[in-house]
Structures are given as structure tokens and as C-alpha cells.
Amino acid sequence: xxxxxxxxxxxxxxxxISGCQLPNSITMNNQDTPTIPATATIRPYQTxxxxxxxxxxxTATTTPENSNTILTVWTIEAISPExxxxxxxFINNSLRxxxxxxxxxxxxxxLKKPGGKGGMLDxxxxxxxxxxxxxxxxxxxxxxxxxxxxxxxxxxSLDGKLDRSIVQDLIPAARKMGTANEQLVGVPLGLDLEHxxxxxxxxxxxxxxWTDVLSSNSRYLFPAKGVNGLVNDTTLSFYLSNGGKLLDDxxxxxxxxxxLRDVLNLYQQLLENGVINATALEAATTEELWPTYLEAKAxxxxxxxxxxxxxRELLQSTSFxxxxxxxxxxxxxxxxxxxxxxxxxxxxxxxxxxxxxxEAFMSTSNNATWNSINKSIPTRDSAYQQLAGDDPYWVYLxxxxxxxxxxxxxxxxxxIGRIMQQAVQQVISGEATPEEAAATAVDALTP
Numbered sequence: 001x002x003x004x005x006x007x008x009x010x011x012x013x014x015x016x017i018s019g020c021q022l023p024n025s026i027t028m029n030n031q032d033t034p035t036i037p038a039t040a041t042i043r044p045y046q047t048x049x050x051x052x053x054x055x056x057x058x059t060a061t062t063t064p065e066n067s068n069t070i071l072t073v074w075t076i077e078a079i080s081p082e083x084x085x086x087x088x089x090f091i092n093n094s095l096r097x098x099x100x101x102x103x104x105x106x107x108x109x110x111l112k113k114p115g116g117k118g119g120m121l122d123x124x125x126x127x128x129x130x131x132x133x134x135x136x137x138x139x140x141x142x143x144x145x146x147x148x149x150x151x152x153x154x155x156x157s158l159d160g161k162l163d164r165s166i167v168q169d170l171i172p173a174a175r176k177m178g179t180a181n182e183q184l185v186g187v188p189l190g191l192d193l194e195h196x197x198x199x200x201x202x203x204x205x206x207x208x209x210w211t212d213v214l215s216s217n218s219r220y221l222f223p224a225k226g227v228n229g230l231v232n233d234t235t236l237s238f239y240l241s242n243g244g245k246l247l248d249d250x251x252x253x254x255x256x257x258x259x260l261r262d263v264l265n266l267y268q269q270l271l272e273n274g275v276i277n278a279t280a281l282e283a284a285t286t287e288e289l290w291p292t293y294l295e296a297k298a299x300x301x302x303x304x305x306x307x308x309x310x311x312r313e314l315l316q317s318t319s320f321x322x323x324x325x326x327x328x329x330x331x332x333x334x335x336x337x338x339x340x341x342x343x344x345x346x347x348x349x350x351x352x353x354x355x356x357x358x359e360a361f362m363s364t365s366n367n368a369t370w371n372s373i374n375k376s377i378p379t380r381d382s383a384y385q386q387l388a389g390d391d392p393y394w395v396y397l398x399x400x401x402x403x404x405x406x407x408x409x410x411x412x413x414x415x416i417g418r419i420m421q422q423a424v425q426q427v428i429s430g431e432a433t434p435e436e437a438a439a440t441a442v443d444a445l446t447p
Contacts, residue, residue: 069353070106072136074123076114079140079189079339086373098360105353114142121145124154124344137345137354143177143188143338144409150180151411155342157183161351163359166380173336174379177406186340187362190376193334193404194233194286194302196321202299206321210266213324214273218299221289224280224428230417232284233335233407234302234323235424238263240333241325246408246416253412257442260420262326264427264434271428281428305397309375312393320396336404338379377401419444 077083081092095107113119120141127135141149149155158167158178167184178186198207199218207213213220222234231239240246244259270276283289286303290311293301308320323332341358345351360366367383377397378384388394408417423441426432432440 068104068106069350070108071138071350071353071357073107073109073357074112074120074136074139074344075109076120076140076339077111080109080111082111087370090370090373094361094366098357101360102353102356105356107357110136115145121149121154124149125152128152128154135344137343137350138357139342139344140189140339141186141342143186143336143340144407146178146186146340146342147180147409148411149342150183150185155185155344156346156351157185158187158343159184161343161355162187163355166359166362169364169380169382171379171381171384171401173377173401173404173406174338176404177336177338177379178340186342187358188338188340188379189361189367190371190374190379191336191338191401191404192305192376193336193400194237194304195308195334195400196323197293197301197303197308197318198321199293199296199299199317200319201317206319207300207324208322209328210324210326213275213300214266214269216275216299217273218275219297220270220275221283221293221298221301222276222280223283223285223289223302224276224424225282225284226417226421226424227284229421230414231420231424235263235420236335236407236417237323237333238266239420240405241323241330246413247410253410253416253445255416255419255442255445257438260423260441261434261438264423264437266326267424267427268434271430276428278429281425305377306375308393320393322400331403332400334400334404336401336406338376338406416445 078087079091081088081095083091095109098107099105112123115121120139124135124139139155141155146155150157162184166187170178170187173191174188175184177188177191178184180186196207202218203216207216222232224232224234226232226235239256239259242259242262244256244263245254248254267276271278286301287307289298289301290303290307292298293303323334325332341361343351343354343358345354361370362380364380364382364386367378367380368386371378371383372387378387384394384398388398419441422444423432423437426437426440427434
């Protein structure tokens with residue numbers, strides 16, 4: 001077993017070289033070299049075909065005479081051999097190469113729901129209570145569940161365990177996402193976030209202030225509906241950028257009434273100026289709004305990094321911009337999302353094997369390849385540089401990531417998120433004034 005673990009260090013770089021390896025750098029088109037009009041119909045993005053014959057099943061059957069270490073990994077379909085296209089091929093190929101490098105370690109991947117009842121976090125909790133022997137060695141969690149998983153004793157700290165070269169190479173936003181209670185407890189596979197793009201035929205420069213958006217005489221699209229009843233990313237970003245707090249000095253959930261009222265006042269003024277309308281409440285994701293922007297029915301829209309990277313080479317007269325802020329000097333805070341690999345087993349010997357698997361998936365080449373496939377942001381700086389080169393978009397993202405915050409996941413945030421979203425809906429639908437909605441939100445949170 002010790003020999004197998006030692007061999008991992010020497011062969012980790014082999015993972016992902018079959019069919020999924022990236023060149024040393026990827027050069028994307030500069031924003032100033034358009035190819036087709038913004039009003040064009042976007043063709044579905046097609047990634048290169050990778051011919052791989054899977055050799056690792058999603059689940060494995062073991063026999064009593066099998067003396068190998070069998071690592072159990074709980075994951076979601078999108079990060080498994082069952083994922084569509086190149087993502088599934090990459091996972092299959094990586095597992096196959098890991099097994100070749102570690103012939104005495106087998107990997108048993110078991111699919112779980114991403115969230116909710118019977119989802120990953122819920123299943124970890126219930127299994128810990130009633131059937132601890134079925135718990136996995138490694139799991140892949142939504143980053144928003146990380147704090148609760150660690151505070152509930154469901155996962156282990158990675159501090160002092162994970163390869164230091166990986167820890168030191170994590171970009172700051174990834175380190176924030178993987179941290180709970182000042183401990184590194186998860187390693188993000190990739191990041192996604194929303195930012196603004198605008199039509200350069202409508203605007204000659206980015207709209208950097210709220211007043212710029214108000215006087216734009218053009219529609220501004222953002223998904224005001226939110227997801228699962230929680231406040232949408234745009235509102236949360238505006239709120240945090242405006243100095244709003246989610247926790248008070250005692251660490252208790254709070255809503256900053258002046259900061260929220262300012263954001264709601266902005267929405268009220270945008271409504272009055274015809275920059276937004278009540279249909280914003282019908283969209284939960286930026287992808288739902290993207291066709292409207294492409295039809296040139298709006299000059300400014302929120303978009304995810306994934307959508308922009310997917311369609312970027314097809315765009316003309318579109319450029320990226322920071323999120324608008326209230327006043328000069330304010331720093332836009334973007335909300336980052338991602339999935340993290342966590343260590344579940346507390347058995348020291350099994351931890352060694354589990355860590356070798358995590359480290360293999362987090363090699364520079366694998367991290368770059370995975371995020372290239374998924375059109376997301378690498379979490380290791382070395383992988384980021386491999387994808388970025390001197391591309392201005394990646395330079396822009398690096399600046400935005402300096403102030404990016406993971407979507408909150410602390411106990412009590414669900415209540416805050418739902419209360420704030422209700423306030424947004426009340427104002428945009430015309431049911432309440434910004435002052436009334438903000439006051440109601442604060443009252444709803446007060447015990």
C-alpha cells in the first residue's frame with residue numbers, strides 16, 4: 001500500500017493525457033476582433049469528439065478475495081463517467097489512468113442527487129446517523145453545503161494533509177470557497193460566476209456606475225427571479241458591493257436595511273426609467289435571458305462565465321464589463337459557484353489513498369482540462385495561467401476574482417436569502433415601495 005501511494009506522486013501527471021490533454025496555452029479571440037453580429041442565432045457549442053472506451057464502471061463489485069483498497073466516491077452525474085460528452089470521457093479516462101498508476105486502489109463511484117432531500121448533504125447526514133459503514137471516502141459537494149457539512153462533523157479538514165503544492169497554488173477565490181471555520185475542507189474543481197456584457201453599438205464604454213445604467217435608455221437584463229427561492233446573484237452582488245452585511249459583529253444573520261434599501265431604490269428608478277420591467281421576475285438564470293440580448297432587444301445583460309466562453313467566438317459588438325457600482329471607488333463583489341471535492345473518511349490509511357485520488361484530479365493538467373471542457377474557471381493558478389495566456393478576458397476575470405465571494409452557505413442564510421428575494425419581488429412587481437420592502441425584510445428577520 002505504501003509503495004502504491006509513493007508511486008502516485010510520480011505518475012499523477014499521467015492522468016488526463018489520453019484524449020483530453022490541453023496545449024500549453026489556449027488563445028481566445030480578442031474582444032476587438034468580432035466575427036458575426038450580436039443578433040446572430042447562436043449555434044450549440046460543440047466540443048471535440050474524444051474516442052474513449054470506458055473501463056471503469058460507475059459502481060464496482062468486490063469479492064472477498066479482493067485485497068485491494070476500494071475507495072468509495074459519492075458524486076453527481078455531471079461529475080461522473082455518466083456525464084454527457086467530453087466531461088464523462090474525461091472522468092472515465094482519469095479513473096483509468098489512476099488505476100494504472102495505483103493497481104492496488106479501486107474506485108467505486110456512486111451517484112447521488114445534487115441537493116435537497118436525498119441529495120448529497122442530506123445523505124451524508126442520514127448515513128452518519130443510521131448507517132455509517134456505507135459512508136464514502138470522498139464526496140463531491142455543492143460549495144454552499146460545505147460549512148454545514150464541516151460544522152456537522154461530516155467531512156475532514158484538509159489542512160496538513162493535502163499536497164502543499166496544490167494548496168499554495170489555489171487562487172484566492174477557490175481558497176475562500178473551500179474554507180469553513182478557517183480550515184481548508186474542500187478543493188473546488190472549478191468556478192462560475194456572473195458578470196456584465198454590453199452591446200458596443202449601443203454603448204461606447206462600460207457602464208461602471210448605477211447612474212450610468214439609469215441614464216442608458218436601454219434595457220438591462222438580469223435574472224431577478226432567483227433560484228430555489230433565494231435572492232438572485234445580481235441583487236446579492238449589488239448589496240455586498242454597497243457595503244451590506246449578512247452577519248453582524250456577533251456572527252448572527254443580519255440584513256443591512258440601508259444597503260438593501262439602496263439596491264431596491266435602484267430597481268425602482270430602473271423601472272421608472274424603463275430600463276427594467278416586471279418580466280425580470282420570470283427569469284431564474286442568465287441563460288434564459290441570453291436569446292433576448294442576442295436579438296438586440298437589450299444593450300446590457302448579466303451572463304455567466306460558462307455562457308460567455310461557450311458563445312464568445314460567435315459574438316460581434318459585445319464586450320465584457322465589471323458589475324456596476326453605486327459610486328466611484330466601490331469594488332464590485334461577484335458571487336462564485338462551484339463543486340468541491342471533500343475528504344469524508346477518518347481512517348488514516350484510507351485517507352492516504354483518498355488524498356492521492358483528490359490530488360490526481362487536482363493536477364495542473366487535469367484542472368485545466370476539466371475547466372476547458374466545462375467552460376469554467378480553473379481553481380489552480382498554474383491551470384488558470386495555462387488557459388489564460390495573454391487573453392484580455394482572462395485578465396479581466398482575474399481582476400474580478402480578487403473580490404469574488406462564494407455564495408453564502410452558513411446556517412441561517414436560507415432565511416436571509418428568501419427574505420431579500422421577497423423584497424426584490426415586492427418592489428419590481430409594484431407591491432411595495434423600496435422603503436416598505438426593506439423595513440419588512442428587517443422585521444421578518446428580527447426574532
